[in-house]
Amino acid sequence: MDLTTVIGVVLGILLITFGIVYVPPTDIVMDQIINFLDAPSALIVVGGTISAVIASYPASMLKQIPKHFKIMMQGNKYDPFEFIDLLVEFSQIARKNGLLALEEKANQQTDPFLQQSIMLIVDATDPEKVRTMLNNDLDYLEQRHADAVGMYEKASAFAPAFGMIGTLIGLINMLKNMDLEGGESSSIGNDMSVALITTFYGVLLANLVFSPIAKKLNTRNDEEYLCKQIIIEGVLSIQSGENPKFMKEKLISYLAQKQREMALGDGASDGGKKEKKKSKKEK
Numbered sequence: 001m002d003l004t005t006v007i008g009v010v011l012g013i014l015l016i017t018f019g020i021v022y023v024p025p026t027d028i029v030m031d032q033i034i035n036f037l038d039a040p041s042a043l044i045v046v047g048g049t050i051s052a053v054i055a056s057y058p059a060s061m062l063k064q065i066p067k068h069f070k071i072m073m074q075g076n077k078y079d080p081f082e083f084i085d086l087l088v089e090f091s092q093i094a095r096k097n098g099l100l101a102l103e104e105k106a107n108q109q110t111d112p113f114l115q116q117s118i119m120l121i122v123d124a125t126d127p128e129k130v131r132t133m134l135n136n137d138l139d140y141l142e143q144r145h146a147d148a149v150g151m152y153e154k155a156s157a158f159a160p161a162f163g164m165i166g167t168l169i170g171l172i173n174m175l176k177n178m179d180l181e182g183g184e185s186s187s188i189g190n191d192m193s194v195a196l197i198t199t200f201y202g203v204l205l206a207n208l209v210f211s212p213i214a215k216k217l218n219t220r221n222d223e224e225y226l227c228k229q230i231i232i233e234g235v236l237s238i239q240s241g242e243n244p245k246f247m248k249e250k251l252i253s254y255l256a257q258k259q260r261e262m263a264l265g266d267g268a269s270d271g272g273k274k275e276k277k278k279s280k281k282e283k
Helices: 004-021 029-034 039-056 065-074 080-097 099-107 112-122 127-180 188-240 244-252 257-282
Strands: none
Touching: 004 188, 039 127, 039 188, 065 188, 080 099, 080 112, 080 188, 080 244, 080 257, 099 112, 099 188, 112 127, 112 188, 127 188, 188 244, 244 257
């Protein structure tokens, strides 16, 4: 489970709350907190932002919001090392027993994209058609994820805007009340602070909620996209009958430098263990 989103949001709220309530000991802390609580302001900012998002996106996308939170919380389920090892294993089976031997392995996979990719080469589909079909799926995946990220980025833009709307409403009411009271200014400070609370809510909502969600979903997309690129290249290498060792090196090249060193290091250590076992048998 990935708790970084929750930790970040909670930490941000705690730090901001600390900044609000950090006052000299003679002041009452609860009064300071109450100064930042205003139901109409929250209604304008939160309600307005949600309403704008609903108006901007179809119901099919809005239904995916619970799924987005699940994706953020469950952590990274796409491990490139696992897919590389699995594809190397499939390559060894295919070289030994033929591509048809992979059909049973494909049916055992829980990842639909990997299962589809293996079945395409088992069915002897032309390599160019395999690449085209899988790349089209990948493009659709990226577009779908980009739409989801865009929804939260749009909400991040809406929130400060509705904060400003709330501030304008507060200022208008304040000026009207001044006129009704015959120009008395005793309540200006209080009315002004309430008017500014909406801006505070809007900025807080944008930077502590919606922007982190968009960033986390974008990170999850990059992780999934990388693994599916590896799958495409791997199944095409299996179909062309490439040497498993060469294929593994090629797939590792998709990883970042640090990840490459980890993968090659594991391979080197495995090789060292095998050599030790061989030397023991010879003795």
